[in-house]
Amino acid sequence: MQAAVHPGAVIADPDRLVAYEADALTTSRGLPDAAVFPSDRDELIRVIRLLHEARVPFVARGAGTGLAGGAVAQGGVLICTTRMHRILEVDPQGQTALVEPGTLTDEINAATEGHGLRYLPDPASAAACTIGGNVATNSGGPHCLKHGVTTDHVAALEVILPDGTPLVVGRGEDGGLDLAGIFTGSEGTLGVISRIRLNLAPVATAVRTFLALFDSVADAGKAVGRIFDAGVVPVALELVDRETIAVVEASIFAAGLPLDTEAALVVECEGDPEEAAEDLEEAEKAVLACGAREVRHAHSDEERLAIWQARKKAYGALGRLAPDVFVQDAAVPRSTLPDLLPRFAEIARRHDLRLANFFHAGDGNVHPNLLFDRRDTDQVARVQKAGAEIMALCVNVGGTITGEHGVGADKVRHMGLVFGAEELSIMRAMRNATDRLSLANPGKLLPEEGGEAT
Ligand SMILES: Cc1cc2nc3c(=O)[nH]c(=O)nc-3n(C[C@H](O)[C@H](O)[C@H](O)COP(=O)(O)OP(=O)(O)OC[C@H]3O[C@@H](n4cnc5c(N)ncnc54)[C@H](O)[C@@H]3O)c2cc1C
Secondary structure (H helix, E strand, O other): OHOOOOOOOOOOOOHHHHOOOOOOOOOOOOOEEEEOOOHHHHHHHHHHHHHHHHOOOOEEEEOOOOOOOOHHHHHHHHEEOOOOEEEEEEOOOOOOOOOOOOOEEHHHHHHHHHOEEEOOOOOOOOOOOOOHHHHHHHOOOOOOHHHHHHHHEEEEEEEEEEOOOEEEEEEOOOOOHHHHHOOOOOOOOOOEEEEEEEEEEEOOOOOEEEEEEEEOOHHHHHHHHHHHHHOOOOOOEEEEEEEHHHHHHHOOOOOOOOOOOHHHHHEEEEEEEEHHHHHHHHHHHHHHOOOOEEEEEEOOOHHHHHHHHHHHOOHHHHHOOOOOOEEOOOOOOHHHHHHHHHHHHHHHHHHEEEEEEEHHHHEEEEEEEEEEEOOOOHHHHHHHHHHHHHHHHHHOOOEOOOOOOOOOOOOOHHHHHHOOHHHHHHHHHHHHHOOOOOEOOOOOOOOOOOOOOO
């Protein structure tokens, strides 16, 4: 392996490998036997061919910010793409960019903004996560409500199959199946993404934002539906609850929110200046009709940024409350939010756990976050139980087990809640078509045959 890559690109020292023992889901842990950091696609191909010849399983890893334990290896080799971070081309006429998988998501916009273009999906982790990880998990983000998630912006992919064969796949525009769509969201189980052709869009002409404060989380949930009923599709519609507000206000990201606020909605509209202003006015009427006690408009870019920092940095701020956080990710019909939010709180109370909610309310993508200390086995057991109850509740109201973070290792146990034996068997057959030896990210995404029960 050392001969296949540049010097210093293989780590096999167990002490150094500890840095890769988890992703951002701290309950799912494992150590690889080695980690390798290819610099380009040729090195990546050589690495995968070697692993295939030696029948060694491997796990692709970007920045390790995933929240489902997907980028964790139990033995075998971790293939880290962080040194493959070049933006190979920006095509202003065709409005696309060709990038390597280890490119940080935020860096794409830094490279395209000069051309008046942007990459639209914006996971809250965009400053740290890689575009390869985004494609592999089909990431969402606050602004995906109107713009669509990662798959809506992937034009084509190059993937290195688990036997080392490079393959360029498109969206079925020439006929045939949408293979790039199948690889998107496949969580490293079909091969390693080595290049990504992304669609770009013109930068927005006008953006308008307000923050609405509520005395009841159920009212904030109702306001979400009312905004859509008014015919407005905001570009982002996010909810943060009281626990989150308290911890953010105690951090460097404080945005001056009153601590007695039960829930706040961030509402953002975008378009030409008139359209954005009209949409925002309608959205304001809707939140006031649902009992918002105050609406605060962002009058400058600085004020807008402060509102977004309070939302996007909330996860980090939770570190003030507990050493670990179990970020739940489920998608539910928006109309169920007013009923569900108090029920999440009830589940957390019953298991004696602290809960903080901040999530993409507009598309019903909830994140009930359970706070805990993983050194306390009893707390971990309670977190697992509460998490399973929350998942079952979300599925029961017509939702599903992941909105954007993927299945990884964590949610394999819940796959049987949403998929029948037939669907799982088709997915296994598709996996087998690219990976007959089951080398790519084993144990993730799909339960073993017969292991569907939760
Ligand atoms: C504070 C915080 C906020 C977050 N906010 C959001 C959010 O708003 N929206 C959202 O969707 N997610 C969010 N996430 C989750 C996470 O950032 C995303 O899932 C992100 O896409 C993971 O990227 P990564 O580079 O860290 O991937 P990793 O964690 O390294 O890997 C994630 C999965 O992708 C696979 N993978 C990685 N690279 C490749 C590749 N080149 N080829 C094949 N498979 C690959 C891995 O095997 C693994 O299964 C957040 C996480 C944190 C910590």
